[in-house]
Amino acid sequence: MACIDAKGLRKTYGRTVALDGVDLTVEAGRIVGLVGPNGAGKSTTMGAILGLTRCEGELKVLGHDPWAQRDRLMEEVSFIADVAVLPRWMKVAQALDYVEGVHPRFDRAKAEMFLARTTVRRGARIRELSKGMVAQLHLALIMAIDARLLVLDEPTLGLDLLFRKSFYDSLLNDYFDGNRTILVSTHQVEEIQHILTDVVFLDRGKVVLALKMEDLERRYAEVAVRPEALAAARALGPIYERQGFDRSLLIFETDERTRLASFGEVRTPSLSDLFVALMSPAPARAEEAA
């Protein structure tokens, strides 16, 4: 059974189409990055998966209909919707007490252990903590919950680089164990590329690309084309072209790397470059490629 199984998700707000037939399958044990520009429908997709938003289409999360069976689903699903949503009036100790009091799968000792590694004081009110410390507290609470699916919507937005890095490091080292599934959306694709097993690009309410990371290498190649080979390389129809330091960087959707090697050095494009390649308006791409 897939952890998340969505077919033809549609959601409109008035005349605005937020989701325009999203199909998405996430197997258990994967770490999936949901990537897209602002307004692509990432948050709406996550809201649908969490039973916060009602959508048309078919959707099963851990075998449940998230809208109809939300209360049950929330025992097995955790999420961080935004960095700053912990209540500012609450004390750290109260947050621990409360989650322990309402969540059957919360392990208090674990949360205390994670917190002990930070500088978050138990007696402090959340309003007194820095944004990074609030994120650490939230992560400690979430990681102490034995959930099967964790959904993170821009969990590190506005945090500095050190906090962002340690956030994903602890997620990978202390939480993920191959049985859990993580769905994460972020703008900083390059920072989470190394922890992802899958990536889904979303644009204007549609899935543009759903890819296993091991397939990235097989399907896409980036070539640093020598100036004299540029015309020949362009003839092969790259999906994107940009100017490097002294080479043109062309991205191809192909598995014939040996043939591309004659134009210059071949490597696997980074997710952010691939993202830009696929998200750039189609006319510009065609123009550049022409």
Added chain:
Amino acid sequence: MSAASETAPAPRRVRPFYWSVRRELWENRAVYLAPLAVAAVALAGFLFASHGLAQELRVAMGQASGTVHDTFSMMTERNGARVTTTLSPSRTAGFAIVIPYAATSFAVLVTTTLVGIFYALGALYGERRDRTVLFWKSLPVSDTTTVLSKAVIPLIVLPLVAIAVALAAQLLMLAWSFAVVSLAGMDPSELLPRTHIAAISTITVYGFATLAIWWAPIAGWLLLVSAWAKRMTVLWAVAPPAALSLFEFLAFRTDHLWRLITTRLHGGDNAFQAPPSGPHFDIDRLLPDPLRFVSDPGVWGGLVFFAACLAACVWLRRRRDPI
């Protein structure tokens, strides 16, 4: 089943409702701090004037004539000249003895009522405004549990706090009075009936409880507004009923809705026996009449309206996005 759920310890028993109510009290400390503060002020004022207590008791017992405490003469003049002239010195002194107890109950009731109004108007609005609703909704606490935990604050918690605080303050006043009177060489048992403490505490307990039930539909309406409004909750609370009343008045030349609202706001006297008419208000004759209260269809209609408001709150909390 996956390996994760096999190795996981059995889920603990949890008490979402209990912890949700505690959560409300953590966030809204005014629920108990405001009545405590008012009771403390009342106690301080009482202590300040307590040196005159023995003299007041002597006057009330007819053992001394002369001036009674200033506090009282001020009170009676406000109540109108007629009252002042009809009261004998012993009676006015008796009134001065009873006033602190009655005023404390009244002040605590007004305070908890105000706290309740502001609480209910913010209960389901604040969490959307500061987006914490996304945190609350990430935990396995149903919308029904959440709404109920917020509804019990004005319906049950605030009345209980009001009763407890008022009775505790009155008990302290009584203990202090006994000490002052005894030190003056008088018999404290002369004081006790003149405080009318039995009647006042009965009215406090029974009156606060019935008033909470009578006002439940108001709490329900305010909670509904807090679940609905995107801004200006006070306006949403007041404007629609006022506008409908105005419409009814101009369209049908009737004022049923307006009277329904004002009767509800005023309220509370349907829980007591109708007092006999006379020049004096006698607190000992304000007697609880539970039968009159439970046979008032307005009480039951109000509770039905309250339940409907809560159901609407649950529905709205499910669907309303953060503001």
